Amino acid sequence: MAVEWTEFTITTLLKYSRAPGFVDLPMWVEVAESAVPGSAIVQFQIQSDEPHPDLQVLSVSPPAALFQTPIINPTDIPDLYIVQIMLNSSLDFERVRLYSVRLGIATASSLVQQSFHLRVIDVNEAPECETQFQFPAPISIICTASSYLAKQVCLFAGVEVRVPEDVSPYEPLYTVPVRDLDENDTISFVISEVLPASSLGQFQIDGRGKITSDQAFGYQRGPKDFSLSVVVRDSQGANCSGKVRIKVLKVFTPPLDFLLPVQNVSVLENGGAGDFVTAVQANPNISAVFYTFVKPYPPYKIGPEDGIIRTAYNLDLEADRTLMRMVLLVRALSVIENRSGTATITVHVLDVNEHPPFCSPPIILLTVPETTEVGRSLGTLTCVDVDVNNRNVTLTLIESDLSLFKFRLRSGQLQVNNSLDYDVEGVAANNFQYEAVILATDSGSPALTTEVQVLVTVLPVNEFDPQVVAPLVLPVLEDAQRGSVVGVVTAVDRDWPFNSVRLSIPGGDPLFSIDPIGGQLYLRAELDFEEKQVHTVRVQAVDFGQDTDWTNQRTSATDITIQVQNVNDNAPVCDPVSYESSIFSTLSAGVAIVTLTCTDLDGDILSATITNGAAVDRFQTNGLSLSSKNVFSFVPDGVYDETWYEVTVKVSDGKFSTDAVAYITVVPWTTTKPTTTTTTTTLAPQVVTVLMEVWNPESWFVVVLTLTGALLLLTAGLLTWNILARTSVQQIKDQPEVLLRDSEQTTKEGPGSDESEKRFDGKAQDPVSGRSYLFSSLTGERRWLDKVAPAPADTHV
Template sequence: MKIVVAESGKSSPKSCTGSITIQLENLNDESPQFTAISPNPLTINESLPRGTLLIKVNATDKDVDDVTYYEFVKTYAGFLIEEDTGEIKVAYPLDYDDPNTLTSPVLEIRAYDSDRVHSSTATLTVHIADINDNPPQCSRYLYIVELAETSPEGTPVVSLNCWDNDRTAANNILLYTMILDTYSTERFNITNNEITVGHSHLQYDDSSFAAVNFQHVIFVKVEDNGIPQLTSTSTVIVKVTPVNEGTPFSGTRTFNIFEDSPIGALVGTAAFTDTDLPDNNVKYSIVGGNTDVPPKFYIEPDSGRIRLLNILDRETQDIYTLTVRAVDVNNDLQIDPLRQRSGSAIVTVNVMNVNDEPPVCVPEYYEKTIYSTITSSIIQLECSDKDSPDHELSYSIVGASTDNLFELQRPDNNPAKVASTQRFQFDVFQGIEHSREYTLLIQVTDEFGGDKHQQLTSTVTAVIHVVPWTTTQPTTTTSTEFTTHVLTLTSFYWSPEKWFTVVLTLAGAMAVILISGIAWVCYQRTQSVTNQPRSILRQSLPPDEVAFDGQARDPVSGNWYMYNSETGQRKWLSDG
């Protein structure tokens, strides 16, 4: 400030000037004042992330160089205010559905100067809007239930306990939806939160169900009615337990087995069907028709395979009727013998014929004395075969030469007859010293329906004494003992290689040439020897001497001798 001092009352007053500086000191005498705070509520959504800016408040202080600061008058959950800027932010996500959360809080804001001498307050109403931010909740998210496969329709499976934490009533209307696989379709129903057995019922006895360990897996989607709709999922596992419902059954079965089958041979399998799982889990036993001691058949308890336990003889019994019983096992959740089911079936076993019986002739030895003039049948054979009919038996004369003086006659299918073919000729001029004898070995062979691979034979011995027509009927009969043998003839077929046929043909040709040469030498040496055999005198031998059962003529000397066919011993006969 400038000050002037002047004299007064003088014509030429004098004056002087000077300046005064006045320095004013600022006093903090003003309070901060808020500006532009709307009286309407500030609406925000719940669950805003931490640090979200809601609004910025502003207050001014007229005091020069004074700084304004901001704070809440008290603590408000979920909100914070920046002291320097007045920015109001979200301290942490707000949950409208939390009962401890105020849905319309009134925030009281204080603006103060740096010395906290002066301050002012303002209010801000915040309205927290509810949004659908909570999916439905359930008391359990996994249920495991066991139900028997016979549970009827409507049987309760599970009741879900679910809710929605959102306060809005519309959000608390929950919708339940089952998600089923193809196999479980129509086996379950759901009404609101209740799951029950459907009209298709449960079924344990299904191989495709076994692949999923006999379990139904039901996913239940729980959905609220908010915007946007939120869902949660619960899982229900239904374990189906077995119940013994089916009875083992099998139709009538027929098996064929050859009578020469070895012990242990498989006759057949008496398979039973049981609709309960495990598949055909039954135990087998023979309860009828197996009364032989020891029994003829045995059945494997686990498989139902019937095996031969003893030898068969079709000629004794050609058909067996067995009763097979099957009892199911382990078809219930808990093994209960009282709930076991059983079934039975008739099994017929036909014993197929095998040519294992040779022909039998009774007797096996014949001795007959005839006149030399007889040309009719001499002996009627009586032969039969247990496993071949009479018409399948064939007869042939084998063994010693009979000079074609005898034949077998068989006009029908009956056993053959031995007959002479011509009148016997004797040297009447030289006379007859003793009767002439012929030994016939007759082979009987069964044909077994034309199958010649396995033929069986037996033999019959016939001794025929021929006396001249001039001789009267002898008063005594000469008795000759013969040892008979049962021969078994088995035919085998073999197809040789081509080279073997050539070698065999050459070897055979050489053998024929060699035999022909030997025969020619023998023929030349025997031309002078008479072919008329002398009678053989057979005598009863003491027990300690050899029994001879055949006779023959030496091709070199022409003499006759008796021989034992087993030991090969010989005894020459006297010329007389």
């Protein structure tokens, strides 16, 4: 669309820019080929701060002295000039249809250039008849005059054709020479007048201008001279006309013979003036023969003496296509013998492939989005060849490795053959441009080619959603510190630039935060496996910078599962922490006395270990159950175990531990068999477990209370031990005789007696007195083995 330049616009433009330049030079100018030299073909404006701008026509393609010196006139606006380009010569549509003109404004420091294209518009031209054929009669003589001279002049004006009287009917007498510069135009021939008028229907002319007679000529009995007025018209009515004089010759001598009366020869165009065409030669037995053309043939000339036909000027079929085929009538005349003959030479001018195809546009520059659909036309390439016989142009698409199979040609249309992907590293390395070459090849030999560069730049379109990829499950230890990296969330996007994604947690999260670019997932608060083992974080991925429209973004959201890994950070908890239990002394070893009630929030396996003094050897643990290692001994005349125990048990999960205390009271239960034969029934032991509720005071109070209780228990233990020790000594003092009697009885019975073996099956030493004794594991009965003298009354243990 042409820009309308107002005075205000131009003044404003010049106000801000004084650099020389073209203001409104059009890109295309159309001029009819009928334009006369000196006429203006284009007018435009230039700006320059020089008083006399230097505007030059730098080049014209194809080269031609086509323009006069540009006319430059100032305007009312400072530094603005009007320029007119005038024709210097005529235009010919049939020869050149398009000119490219480059203009330049020269200054002392620079040269500003700009081009425009001159398109020649075809104008119908009248057919051109041969000069001799259309030669008019003198202006002073009117053909309708009655004078004899006027009739003779009108009769004989035009080209003269001499035919022998014995020429056969319908044999071509003459072909009207005419050419029409307009391409593909139709020419018609009409005989408008015949003189004498009595011969009006005798002559005919066909569509090629060939004149024939349907009657035989008679030199003696009919007219000898005929005048035919011929009008040549093209399809639009333009015409030229001329006259043909047919003179009938009397046949009284044989014609002059040619060695080759008919020849068909071919020559190449652009051979230059004087290029050899062919030679004619009459009968060598006839002397003094001269050669001439029957009529003028401007492109050719003939040697009168030797009959050699040469070109009169350079034959260029692109400039004059009528030269392709021309029939030359050559007359050989013997003046001595008054004989003549005619030879027919048909000359074919062969086209030389000298012009490569001309393509429009000369380069294809396009910018399209990467989503351009397959099959879409990117433009039409038109290529022509001005060579006459090599007008067929073949287009071949040559693609680079990057552009392979991306384009296709369909009847000159450049179409998309495959997706023009923007998101490829190779395309990015090539500035997102696909390149190809269209090779236009003509049909000449050798063939000439023209290359048309194809440069298609693709624009990005955001096509793909960003995706968060594995791992989507992240393990983290529950003792992870605040600010530590839980894991890295990775997001990918197939749009270029690849993986241009920002990450976020919509609405925030009290436990986690994320680096929007790196994807590091940070811990904001402490975790507790015992409180919650699995957390879900929704991570949103938003791409950016992947479309010409920066607001066109794609979003996706993915849930990331955080699995809290357990860490042993809780000590075992026993509830209660102290236990009381009363048992009979006959309780079998290994039977649970107390079972601790302990738990671990971490779910670890707990183990129990006895940690205090003598209880370590007296008791044992099985899991969290406490039992004795062996039965208790409370025989009045034998071993007497403690009746009260404080057992401290350490419960551990492998890392942390806690203590529990068991207070065990042993109730003596004697099952000794009497010396009589009376059968004693042993009662089954009964275990009584007493559980007490424990008050859980402050830590300092527990410490103080524990220390105080320990001191009290120690004092009570010492007192109890002292009392038991005194009682044991006293019993020993009181029973020496009994033991002695038992010993004597044993002696009487003998150590090997059956009764002794049945009653006692074990031997042991009393820890208090140091004396040895026998005991029965079935009844618990004991018997001393040695006698001890009674201790003095004042003896103290």
